[in-house]
Amino acid sequence: MSHLMRTSRVFAWIILTGLSVAVILTASLYLYLRPSLPPVEQLLDVKLQTPLRVYSHDNELIAEFGEKRRTPVTIEQIPTLQLQAFLAAEDARFYEHFGVDIKGLTRAAIELISTGSIQSGGSTITMQVAKNYFLSRDRTFIRKFSEILLAIQIERELSKEKIFELYLNKIYLGNRAYGISAAAQVYYDKPVNELSLAQMAMLAGLPKAPSAYNPIADPERALVRRNWILGRMESLGFITSDARELASEAPITASYNARDTDVDADYVAEMARSEMVRRFGDTAYTDGYSVTLTVDSLKQQTATDTLRAGLEDYDRRHGYRGAIGQVDIDGMTAAELSGELANYPTVERLLPAIVTSIDDKNGKVQTHTRALGPTTMAFDSMKWARRHRTESLTGPEPKKPSDVVSVGDVIYVKALSAEQPSEDATTVTQNVALAQVPNVEGALISLNAKTGAIEALTGGYSFGQSKYNRATQAKRQPGSTFKPFLYLAALENGRTPATIYNDAPIVLDNSDLEGSWRPQNASGQFYGPTTLRKGLYRSRNLVSIRLLRDLGIRTTLDYLEQLKIPTNNMPENLSLSLGSGLLSPMELARGFAIIANGGYDVQPYLIESIRESNGTVIYEAPETILCDRDCDALEAQYSSSSENTEPVESAPETVGIILPASQNSESPRIMRKLADTRSVYIMHSIMQDVIQQGTGRRARALGRSDLAGKTGTTNEQKDTWFAGYNHSIATTVYVGFDQPAPLGRGEYGASTALPIWIDYMKVALADTPPSLMPRPNGLANIRINPETGERAHPNEDGVFELFKEENVPAPLTADQLENPSGSAPESFSRQIF
Template sequence: MSHLLRTSRLFAWLFLTGLSVTVIVTSGLYLYLRPGLPPVEQLLDIKLQTPLRVYSKDSRLIAEFGEKRRAPITIEQIPTIQLQAFLAAEDARFYEHFGVDIKGLARAAIELVSTGSIQSGGSTITMQVAKNYFLSRDRTFIRKFNEILLALQIERELDKNRILELYLNKIYLGNRAYGIAAAAQVYYNKPVAELSLAQMAMLAGLPKAPSAFNPLANPDRALIRRNWILGRMRDLDFITGDAYDLAVTAPLTAGYNATDVEVDADYVAEMARSAIVQRFGDGAYTDGYTVTLTVDSLKQQTATDALREGLEAYDRRHGFRGPIGQIDQETLEETTPSDLVLNYPKVASLTPALVTGIKDETLSVRVHARGVGDAVMPFDTMTWARRYKTEDLRGPEPEKPSDVLAVGDVVYVHINEKAPGGEGKETLPTVALAQVPRAEGALISLDADTGAIQALAGGYSFRQSKYNRAVQAKRQPGSTFKPFLYLNALENGMTPATIYNDAPIVFDDSELETAWRPQNSSGQFYGPTRLREALYRSRNIVSIRLLRDVGIQKTLDYLKQLKIPVDNMPDNLSLSLGSGQLTPMELARGLAVIANGGYDVQPYLIERIEDVNGDTVYQAPETILCDQNCDELAASATPNSEGAAAGTSEAELESVPSASESAPEVRVMRRLADERSVYILHSMMRDVIRLGTGRRALALGRTDIAGKTGTTNEQKDTWFAGFNHEVATTTWVGFDQPAPLGRREFGASTALPIWIDYMEVALKGTPPATMPRPNGIVNIRINPETGKRARPGEDGVFEVFKEEDAPAPLTAEDEDERNGNGSGDGLSRQIF
């Protein structure tokens, strides 16, 4: 008995000693680690790594930037059954324990002793929150002890629902999806509230091992894990037996669903991304900013499509350059067509396709298109494919499919609808032969009053070339420059009735090897011409004479007044023909100044920025067009609220105040040009559409549009710049490395069709918008041959003038000159 007593005392002392040592070690660890633990309050301030999202003005997703997909969600937005699925999988006693589950830790300790390695951590959801938000993922005892201490603190300071919400927003669930809302989108393309029970259980099975139990990578293991969780939910009375039976028989429906971009606007998205990163640094990708742009989704998509279609149309006019690849017969026999076309990327809306068969007798080609499969290419989609030789020379028109393609060719195609089938006949998609255009282009559309960018396309395909031609390409504007020259002339006393002689002119220049003999694009000369007609017919000789009279330096100074960059403008008479250089955006901005009646314009893209909590951190200022007391208005507004400096650079376009700066509430836009001169120019530029080089735009059936075509020497740059009083849109087409587009290519044939396709949609349903007639304007009937007042009963045309510049009433001297008795000095001054 004494031996048993002594043994019992020994074990008692050993137990007490072990317990004391454990308490001392634990207390020591606590005292050692406690000062280094972060305060739990930080959980309330932690920003989940949420991507940057960019939306159109009408809330359509344009782009998402960031490594982690996450969409924070409140616990009230998560169905109870989904919460129970995670509890069944991870921590069934979550609402019962105090942050640490002793049973779970004991189980983990037993596994460690029996196997010699850590099998499971015994972690509760609270412990996982502590680890995910504050600690590393190293599997060490020190980290585990920190995890326990933090879990106890978290439980003391936060309620259970808040802890569970933090957990469900933070956990990694595979495929870059962080948090339950992102996972529901990635795997099922649904919000959490619309998931089925089987889908909820599938998501709940992912935190344990996102790779091993991923339904996309390991569907068999994912199914086993899902059904185990469903069984746990049944055993815990979270679901009924009938619900369990139905859910375990449900098939796997998970798939990979990338974020659905709703607007094809990569160039615009990149401009927005660059601006946000410039202001917020790398936090732009993780802090959950939502950026709303000024672009309208319909207009933006139309701009993208119109530019692509216009470039493809140009390309077809110049012939087929051949297949992008050729597969030999041996490879065709050994490799499936699906694998072969994977080597060729999609470009914009063009899909690579392998020619697998040609039937000249039925005038059709059989192809295998990437992502589509077998398809039919009718010969009538190939008749344009005359062999390309040069921009001005093509081969003969093909008569059968084999004149264009051969088996094994890889080409680009447009995917059409399925061809109608009949009884016993297969139904296949039809495709149309296409090719990636070599020419590039840009389209910019601005709100003429505010400068808001309504649409912008910087090239055929952003993935093919990230060079944004809309804001980066410095090109010669050609005749689209002439409206600024004519506006300056109108401001200096000339009128639409002023006559210049369209006749040969020669300039000797010591810097040139030969004399300069400028010509009109037609190569002809037309004699005395009114300025109105000279503008709408784009007469080069008249523009040169006009610049000579107005003065080169005076014109450059006027361009500065209009805030048009002059750094790349020549100080010689070639300036009148648009030989300087402007980006499409700079030209569009100058055009908007004309469109709105002469006020300054500062293009901008970002309308609003919100943080992850939905609070607005930046709002674009209101634009005010100012005629009088502008200094007082600007002084009362926030500093730096006036228009941009001369020119609008890419950096200025992307510039937005940082979160610490206060955005100006108003932007004061001063008048830059006399409204009467602008009004007269509007009427002259409407004649470009009605009577001149822009007649194709009559197809829009509108009376309020005006514009100007532009084509540079050798057709290297082609333009159309057009507007009504509310919208100004500019299009450009050319090669990135300037080269001739072809003898028959002009602004009216390349750029104008793109402009028409866009403006047809942009102006649809809008009432006519013309500039109101200002005071001090008169209409007078003139003789179109002399530009003077028409005599009563004489054929004449009405012209618009400023009151002080109107032709003087007829005198007896005018009558003598009309009868051939005068000197004619007034006209002769303009002829030589």
């Protein structure tokens, strides 16, 4: 008996000693680790790694940047069944334990002792929150103990609902999806509240091993885990047996769904992305910023589509350059054909295809594409494909398909419409049309003329093919689209629309122009004495040259600087009158917006607002105020009223068109008047004639009375333009090769750029009333003789012309009234040479 008692005492002391050692070790670990544990309140401030999202003005998604797809949601937005599915899979006793499940840890310890390795971590949802937010993923004892301590601390300070919400927004669920909302989108293309029970259980099975139980990568294994979770949900009383059976029989419907953008606007998306990275660094990709741009989704999509269509139209006019590759298709299977096509990229809507057979008799070509499989191409879609020789020369029109393509050719096609299969057919045959990627490039910019907001912008045919943004980066000669600024300078310096200049040959010997210069009109003809109005709307080069010589090159450059049009790439010789300087399409569009709005400064900008992940607005574009007078006082007023406002970080000149320059985010932008309103109004009148009876006559197809604009074509037709506007919107289109080269015979601004402008403006102006500049005071309508520019005799045919009141033609003298065919006035004879 005494021996038993002694033995019991030994065991008691051993146990007591062990417990003491355990307590001491535990306390020591706690004291060692406690200082390094982060405070729980940091959980509430942690910014989940959420991608940068870019939206249009009307809240359509333009782009998403970032490695991790995540859309945080509140627990109230998640269906109860989805919550129960995660509880069944991960932590059924979540609402009962204090952050640590003793049973789970005991089970994990037994597995470790029996197998010698960690089989399961025994982690609760709270412990996973601690690990995911604060700790490494190393499977070590120290990390596990830290996880336990932090989980207990989290449970003491946060509610169960908040812990569960944090878990569901942080957990990785495979395929770059972080959080339940992103996973619902990636796997099922649905919001989380529209998932079926089977789909909910499938997602709940992912946290344990996102790759092993992935329904896309391993559907069979994922199905087993899904059905196990459904069984657990039934045993826990979350669902009925009938619901379990029905969900268990449901097929796997998961597929990979990358979030589609709503608007094709890669160039503006890149402008926004680069600005956000400039301001916020790499955190721009992870901190969940939402950027709202000024672009309208419909106008932006139209700009993208119309520029591509216009470039394709030009490209077809100049012939077919042939196949992009050749494949020996003998004995190749459909899979092998698709494998060959993997070497050729899809370019926007153009798909690479291999010609598999040619039927000259029926005018059909069979092709194969990766996306559509076997396809049919009718000869009608190939008739444009004259063989390209030069930009001004093509071969004869093809008579049959084999004149264009050969079996094994790799070509580009564009999908048309699907045909219904015949009774004995097993696949649907897709119709396609022959296409090719254009070599020519272009840009379109559309500005709100009164605020400078960019309503649409595209910088080329395909951002995927070329990141070069021609809208903002290309410096090209504007050609005749420069002339309105020269003529506006003339109106500001005493000339009138009735001032006469001679449209006659001229030879200039000037060292700056590298010898003799014999400029001509585009038609090669000369038309004699011409008013400035007709000189502009008919785009007469010789009139413009004589006007610049009369006005003075320095005077003209100074006026351009007054309009804030860059002059650093402008020549100081008479070729300036024909647009030989260099401007980007954006700079030209801004200049036309100044004319469109009545002569006020314009600062183009793209970013309307920036929000943090929690919805807090951290930047908002300032209001625009057009200022006629006392602008200094107005600026001082707003400056003093916002003295305590934190200044907006100033942007370098290279990104000035993205964020508007402003003293701070509260004060408006004061846009000063840069030109006499009367001169601008007269310019509107002249440039409306460009549309009604000049080089922009095609635009009359829009059936509007408020449009004005100017075509432009440079020497050798290397760059072509159309810039047009009404009082509210200014849009500029540019077409040319990246490496300047002639566009070919018959290609002018009216044939390349203007059709794109018309197709865009047809949509941009749809259902909008006419927007005409109000007529300012100080103007007079005077009936003149269009041949002399002087007042018309009562018995003569005359036309009414606009004049500033101080520049009206002198009244007719008594002698002129008696002799209407008298000699021209001195001013006329002086200006004619």
